Amino acid sequence: MRLNEIVFNDAKPVEGYGPGFFRIGGEVIHGPLIVGPEGIRAWNGLEDLEPLLALRGQIDVLFVGTGADIDHLPETLTGPLDAVGIGVEAMASPAACRTYNVLLSEGRRIALALLPV
Template identity: 70%
Template sequence: MHLNETDFGDAVPVEGYGPGFFRIGGQVHEGPVLTGMGGTRPWLGLEEEAPLLALAGHIDVLFVGTGAEIAHIPAPLRKALEEAGIGVEVMASPAACRTYNVLVSEGRRVALALLPV
């Protein structure tokens, strides 16, 4: 078997997560976070839509991790993101992390908004 190291380019993968935290690019971030090509930053959660809308034109898809279980995001938030041209995929945070890592490794224009598990 031959293993190849994954090249994430300028993006930083999610390396791990646990109760209340995410490890991204070797740093631990507590609470909700937003990550993508522009780096990783704290996020206030589903009520803070401005930084998500600022991604318009820079990404094609935003993965929203809703914690340990999949949950709906507020309809007005989904509508605003879609009207801004951002595709939205909602899933549990562990699945969102895995999906984001795969697509980032392929060079896709994606971002990740995460609520902790």
């Protein structure tokens, strides 16, 4: 079997996470956050829709990490995102980080919204 190193180009993968924080591109960030084409920014959680809608036209899919466990997303979040053409996938934050990294390495048009574990 041949193993290849993953190349992320200019994008920043999620390197780690723990109680209340994420490590992305060598930087430790506390609290909820969004990782997208324009970088990393703080996020106020599932009710904070505007920064997610601002990703319109830049991404095809948004992965939402709901914390330590998977949880359903409210229609007030998924409905407006679907309406502007952004697909939404909810999963536990650790799974969202892994999925984001794999698809990021493939050059996909994705973003990540995370609640801490």
